[in-house]
Amino acid sequence: MKKIYIIVLILLIGILTACGTHSVNDNSERKISGKTKSILYSSTVASSEYSGMNVESIRFQGSEYFYTVKMPKLNRESWDKEMERLGKTAIDDFIKEAEEIRDNQKEPLELQIDFQVYSFSEQFLSVKIEQSVSRGGEVQKKTFSTHNFDRNSGEFIKFPDLFKEGSNFHEKLTKLSCSKLVKHPAVKAELSSEQFKKNYESIKEPIKHFLIKNDRLILLFDAGELGIQSSDELEITFSKYELRDVLKKKTVLGTIEEPSNKPGENKYVALTFDDGPHETVTYEILDVLKKYDARATFFVLGVHAEDHPEVLKRVAAEGHEIGNHTWGHPYLTEISQEKIKQDVKKADEFILNITGQMPGLLRPPYGHVNETVIAAVNKPLIKWSLDTRDWESQNPDAIFEKVQTKVKDGDIIIMHDTLPTTAEALELVLPWLYEQGYQVVTVSELLGFSANPELAQAGKVYYSRTHSN
Numbered sequence: 001m002k003k004i005y006i007i008v009l010i011l012l013i014g015i016l017t018a019c020g021t022h023s024v025n026d027n028s029e030r031k032i033s034g035k036t037k038s039i040l041y042s043s044t045v046a047s048s049e050y051s052g053m054n055v056e057s058i059r060f061q062g063s064e065y066f067y068t069v070k071m072p073k074l075n076r077e078s079w080d081k082e083m084e085r086l087g088k089t090a091i092d093d094f095i096k097e098a099e100e101i102r103d104n105q106k107e108p109l110e111l112q113i114d115f116q117v118y119s120f121s122e123q124f125l126s127v128k129i130e131q132s133v134s135r136g137g138e139v140q141k142k143t144f145s146t147h148n149f150d151r152n153s154g155e156f157i158k159f160p161d162l163f164k165e166g167s168n169f170h171e172k173l174t175k176l177s178c179s180k181l182v183k184h185p186a187v188k189a190e191l192s193s194e195q196f197k198k199n200y201e202s203i204k205e206p207i208k209h210f211l212i213k214n215d216r217l218i219l220l221f222d223a224g225e226l227g228i229q230s231s232d233e234l235e236i237t238f239s240k241y242e243l244r245d246v247l248k249k250k251t252v253l254g255t256i257e258e259p260s261n262k263p264g265e266n267k268y269v270a271l272t273f274d275d276g277p278h279e280t281v282t283y284e285i286l287d288v289l290k291k292y293d294a295r296a297t298f299f300v301l302g303v304h305a306e307d308h309p310e311v312l313k314r315v316a317a318e319g320h321e322i323g324n325h326t327w328g329h330p331y332l333t334e335i336s337q338e339k340i341k342q343d344v345k346k347a348d349e350f351i352l353n354i355t356g357q358m359p360g361l362l363r364p365p366y367g368h369v370n371e372t373v374i375a376a377v378n379k380p381l382i383k384w385s386l387d388t389r390d391w392e393s394q395n396p397d398a399i400f401e402k403v404q405t406k407v408k409d410g411d412i413i414i415m416h417d418t419l420p421t422t423a424e425a426l427e428l429v430l431p432w433l434y435e436q437g438y439q440v441v442t443v444s445e446l447l448g449f450s451a452n453p454e455l456a457q458a459g460k461v462y463y464s465r466t467h468s469n
């Protein structure tokens, strides 16, 4: 009898080791060990989404604990080895923990490891691996790690690989990250910016995890470490343009082009922001404009200026153009000439009083203009030639794409300084415009009114530098 036991045992060990060292390359999940109380499955299948990637799954079901581990494999030795090491370490640690606890809990302890692909191309893979330990559906611990791999060289990409030597990138990113994190909704909801900065500065190496998505660098922060309770991690994003000073010319984020400013070939656009001032977003937009040394035109709403005169003051102090967007945002085409005049005048006087500047331009709400409006308003009426529809998408990528696909020399671009997503989009739009060789100017500069005030015609409707009627 003893002999039979030993043979069975040897066979069982053999099967288990075999499955640990190479994968089962069929498309079905195979049961590789079965006792009454525990089962271990292992399978490796080609990913349906990412050609060239395999997904290895290991599943163990026991009476006291179970685990499900999914790992991306590439048939590249260094990557696959690292994934195996990670999976094995996580499972070993988990089993140890589960066996140490061994309390009489009804529900078994459960480990889950899964991954999220941020980028996958022939050259490159960027992956986040997420681990969670739970019991009875209640998560007890969550951790993650990030992995970036150059499929050509077969090597992992390390953070410093992205940056120019001697560029002080670490210091710069640490600072930039702090100012982005302060604006993160989870941070804003829980901490004052002073408290958050204190927490952030107390961490020795806050930047530990990075991922890459298209031409964006994503940094992930452990929320708990920063004193944030409501989420597990905080994610912030940088476009390659924001990091142009410190990034190497060619990285997995793409190539950094020099601005194509050839003399005599200057292209101009005017950025306009409507409906503000807003107590937070206008400041964010001013910060971005300042960072790139750009001037914009703010079409201010009287009622909002009355609520936030200090914001309006800063807009004026930083050299931006302030236009009138009426007092109360009425449909000007539906009210009398007298009412139009009153509404515009009220906003004019308030703005003049706060900033010392009389608005030289009017943007009619909704762009609605008719003969009555033209007769009533003693200023150029500024519409637009490029509508970002930022209020509709409220998505920085969508706003950026609108500009990228539509912009042309002489455009007046409309946005709103009331939407946080517009401020985020501006971080993408502005450096991109510069890279394309655009100069970003105010509406009066674009239309030549600054240099030749007599060009500004009251009641005339302007869409762009070349289109007016």
Ligand code: ZN
Pocket (backbone or CB within 6 Å): 274, 275, 325, 329, 365, 366
């Ligand atoms: Zn408006």
